[in-house]
Amino acid sequence: SAVISQKPSRDICQRGTSLTIQCQVDSQVTMMFWYRQQPGQSLTLIATANQGSEATYESGFVIDKFPISRPNLTFSTLTVSNMSPEDSSIYLCSVARGQTGELFFGEGSRLTVL
């Protein structure tokens, strides 16, 4: 299994501000994924963070709102910009390991926007 650390684990933010979530993995991985889980909902993929190139965003998510950095093979950040109450969610970082493509997840970052 992979050890994935996310910071912050939770935060309460004011409308209009931005917050950066960090994800640290205990070993090098090619792709890192960022998911969002809105209250009572399933997980939705935001983007795939590739080392050395721009992130690949899913439909409905844009770089201006969710800029992502991937400076090396063990670390990534997701910024939630200009937050509104609709951004209140759990944001999860994940990596794929093994031949099955099994995804391991960080503990998640629970954001509440007032």
Added chain:
Amino acid sequence: AQKITQTQPGMFVQEKEAVTLDCTYDTSDPSYGLFWYKQPSSGEMIFLIYQGSYDQQNATEGRYSLNFQKARKSANLVISASQLGDSAMYFCAMIKNTGFQKLVFGTGTRLLVSP
């Protein structure tokens, strides 16, 4: 496009009983993988079990087993001897094994285990 359907918003089971959580999927890819994850109230996602589309036998991991019915496109999770700590949300997910790997999740089933 891939799609995962979990029709049970919630399930209730008594401690030590077995419970089945339903999952059906839709894909045109011949090679794919199916996963089950557990999400306790803390929010973390815990991998439980994996089934490959070409696997001949149903996957098992301790008290978890996956009832894989390929022709019916179902991948139900069976939890035997339920424990109070099994109370959580359970998500079925699918990944295709070719091209860009993206995990698609179902809407989840909330399991409540009572004493």
